[in-house]
Amino acid sequence: MKKKTITLKVNIGKLKLKNPVMTASGTFGYGREYAEFFDISRLGAVVVKGLSLKPRQGNQPPRIVETASGMLNSIGLQNIGIDSFIENELPFLKKVKVPVIVNFFGDSIPEYAEAAAKLGATKGIHALEMNISCPNKQAGWSIFGTDPRVTSKVIMAVRKATSLPLIVKLSPNVTDIGLMAKTAEDAGADAISAINTLTGMAIDIRSRKPKLANIIGGLSGPAIKPVALKMVWECYKSVKIPIIGMGGITTAEDAIEFMLAGASAVAVGTGNFINPAITMEILEGITSFMEEEGISSLKQLKGEAH
Amino acid sequence: MRSWKYVLSKLFKAVVTENKRLIKDHYLLTLSPLKKIKKNRPGNFFMISVESGLDPLLKRPFSLHRSTKNGFQILYRVVGKGTTILSNKTPGDILDVIGPLGNTFPVNNKHRNILVAGGLGIAPIFGLADSIVNSPGLEQPLLFYGARTGKEVLCKKNLADISIRPVIATDDGTAGKKGNIVKVLEKFLKSGSINVNEYSIYACGPKPMLKALSALTNKLGIKGYAALEQSMACGIGTCLGCVVHTTRGLKCVCKEGPVFPLNEIVW
Ligand SMILES: Cc1cc2nc3c(=O)[nH]c(=O)nc-3n(C[C@H](O)[C@H](O)[C@H](O)COP(=O)(O)OP(=O)(O)OC[C@H]3O[C@@H](n4cnc5c(N)ncnc54)[C@H](O)[C@@H]3O)c2cc1C
Ligand SMILES: Cc1cc2nc3c(=O)[nH]c(=O)nc-3n(C[C@H](O)[C@H](O)[C@H](O)COP(=O)(O)O)c2cc1C
Ligand code: FES
Numbered sequence: 001m002k003k004k005t006i007t008l009k010v011n012i013g014k015l016k017l018k019n020p021v022m023t024a025s026g027t028f029g030y031g032r033e034y035a036e037f038f039d040i041s042r043l044g045a046v047v048v049k050g051l052s053l054k055p056r057q058g059n060q061p062p063r064i065v066e067t068a069s070g071m072l073n074s075i076g077l078q079n080i081g082i083d084s085f086i087e088n089e090l091p092f093l094k095k096v097k098v099p100v101i102v103n104f105f106g107d108s109i110p111e112y113a114e115a116a117a118k119l120g121a122t123k124g125i126h127a128l129e130m131n132i133s134c135p136n137k138q139a140g141w142s143i144f145g146t147d148p149r150v151t152s153k154v155i156m157a158v159r160k161a162t163s164l165p166l167i168v169k170l171s172p173n174v175t176d177i178g179l180m181a182k183t184a185e186d187a188g189a190d191a192i193s194a195i196n197t198l199t200g201m202a203i204d205i206r207s208r209k210p211k212l213a214n215i216i217g218g219l220s221g222p223a224i225k226p227v228a229l230k231m232v233w234e235c236y237k238s239v240k241i242p243i244i245g246m247g248g249i250t251t252a253e254d255a256i257e258f259m260l261a262g263a264s265a266v267a268v269g270t271g272n273f274i275n276p277a278i279t280m281e282i283l284e285g286i287t288s289f290m291e292e293e294g295i296s297s298l299k300q301l302k303g304e305a306h
Numbered sequence: 307m308r309s310w311k312y313v314l315s316k317l318f319k320a321v322v323t324e325n326k327r328l329i330k331d332h333y334l335l336t337l338s339p340l341k342k343i344k345k346n347r348p349g350n351f352f353m354i355s356v357e358s359g360l361d362p363l364l365k366r367p368f369s370l371h372r373s374t375k376n377g378f379q380i381l382y383r384v385v386g387k388g389t390t391i392l393s394n395k396t397p398g399d400i401l402d403v404i405g406p407l408g409n410t411f412p413v414n415n416k417h418r419n420i421l422v423a424g425g426l427g428i429a430p431i432f433g434l435a436d437s438i439v440n441s442p443g444l445e446q447p448l449l450f451y452g453a454r455t456g457k458e459v460l461c462k463k464n465l466a467d468i469s470i471r472p473v474i475a476t477d478d479g480t481a482g483k484k485g486n487i488v489k490v491l492e493k494f495l496k497s498g499s500i501n502v503n504e505y506s507i508y509a510c511g512p513k514p515m516l517k518a519l520s521a522l523t524n525k526l527g528i529k530g531y532a533a534l535e536q537s538m539a540c541g542i543g544t545c546l547g548c549v550v551h552t553t554r555g556l557k558c559v560c561k562e563g564p565v566f567p568l569n570e571i572v573w
Contacts, residue, residue, distance in 0.1 A: 069360045
């Protein structure tokens with residue numbers, strides 16, 4: 001039987017994962033809540049909610065609006081801060097024995113570097129995912145993810161601050177994502193993750209006002225999948241480092257499409273809200289697909305559509 | 307064979323056993339879970355998928371109205387896409403559900419409990435009344451119930467069955483007193499014969515009503531709690547989408563609520 005020889009293992013640079021299915025930052029909290037629904041140690045990795053040096057309150061409510069096959073959020077990077085994460089949340093994830101990827105951000109280049117250094121010096125964190133792309137902050141901030149010169153500087157500063165595998169999460173709100181991916185690779189990133197949410201808005205026609213208190217939010221979910229897939233495709237053409245693909249994945253078929261476009265691994269975000277155990281269904285579906293197709297390793301899928 | 311298991315049963319499928327139109331756009335949905343679910347109590351809510359496809363995408367939150375022998379009931383009003391689809395479900399249809407979620411009304415065993423419902427706020431408040439009535443040793447609660455019009459006063463028979471005679475107020479005066487239920491409650495509380503330290507208030511209803519109620523309870527120094535609503539995505543405390551302002555900062559309605567002390571809510 002072919003079944004025995006199937007392996008789901010993937011390497012994201014130095015980071016070795018037992019399977020390619022992880023969670024997208026901001027949609028899985030710090031893992032605890034989902035442990036009530038399934039054995040989260042089965043995940044390739046848990047990517048936690050974006051952290052900053054100090055706790056953040058985030059944006060005003062309402063923060064969520066559903067749109068056609070998608071949703072807008074303007075959480076505004078609310079988080080408990082790195083110290084509280086290390087003290088109160090990380091021990092749980094360590095106990096579960098699931099690889100932990102910490103998503104983080106800062107307001108300035110020194111803040112990014114300090115956050116990376118602090119996280120890098122903490123036991124039990126397997127990789128860092130640097131968010132340079134969240135569209136929710138006020139003017140002047142998203143420049144980290146959209147101006148290649150600044151992007152390069154901030155990544156180099158973080159690269160110097162930590163030896164952990166460094167994943168750079170790209171913003172889709174740029175004209176040339178391939179260029180941004182190349183910029184990240186050249187600045188020392190070990191991997192790329194793409195995509196973060198697309199900026200968008202919704203208006204209430206009765207009140208004549210934007211539905212989100214923050215006016216603008218980030219669009220996620222199945223609605224963005226074709227856009228995300230194309231962006232992963234472009235990143236694959238421009239870099240050699242591994243890509244973690246995400247954006248609207250809700251089925252194994254979606255995940256496989258991302259791999260064929262060039263992703264080594266995938267992350268599931270909004271899908272967790274629809275079905276808290278969706279990652280396990282996707283994992284199972286990928287395995288079945290490999291069995292059906294007589295594929296023994298995910299390497300046989302990666303970038304095959306090119 | 308499945309190679310993994312759901313650890314607990316907060317995620318389940320439920321079969322629609324009844325979906326009855328009560329009046330106009332108000333429906334009573336009876337669900338029977340296909341497996342044993344966790345015990346649910348008044349204040350808890352469920353996230354229900356109205357469709358297995360991708361539009362509408364997110365589950366919709368609904369309060370537990372009442373536990374039944376084989377499951378539970380939801381009382382809902384059709385307001386948009388999701389609830390319209392829900393209103394077309396028929397017995398035998400199967401829905402994906404998460405729950406019970408959220409906290410519960412912290413009923414005070416020593417106090418006389420006053421329940422306040424506005425409109426569809428009766429959905430969880432009826433369940434609370436039912437559970438208080440069925441708790442040995444607790445005094446019969448008082449119910450103040452406001453609605454837009456007499457036709458929209460729901461649960462009349464069920465309330466009578468548990469011997470609760472609500473004080474009613476309607477905007478147009480077609481049932482009970484004409485006007486605002488919080489004003490009616492204020493009159494009662496200020497009637498002189500009452501020691502406010504012996505009363506606790508539990509409420510659910512539209513925001514303006516709850517806001518007026520919290521102003522009243524804060525003024526009189528009465529302990530009170532209200533179940534709040536906010537747009538939700540996950541329902542379990544991970545997306546941070548459902549926050550409301552409280553004196554202790556922003557709190558998630560789904561996890562730290564939906565029931566909050568009236569004196570902690572910042573309107
Ligand atoms: C904890 C909780 C308990 C609830 N319990 C009940 C209940 O017992 N019975 C009941 O009928 N409704 C209840 N609701 C409200 C219910 O969730 C919404 O009416 C429903 O999600 C609307 O879905 P829709 O697709 O029909 O409307 P949409 O098409 O999404 O929206 C239509 C309108 O409904 C409003 N709306 C959407 N979601 C919510 C929401 N979560 N809260 C308030 N307004 C919303 C929108 O602003 C819009 O004006 C509860 C909400 C919460 C948060
Ligand atoms: C509610 C919510 C919160 C998010 N928070 C973060 C975050 O803190 N950091 C980050 O890098 N991305 C964040 N994201 C983006 C997701 O990680 C993901 O990139 C995006 O949603 C696309 O994937 P999806 O369509 O599967 O959700 C958030 C997304 C959502 C919906
Ligand atoms: S709905 Fe996601 S945190 Fe409350």
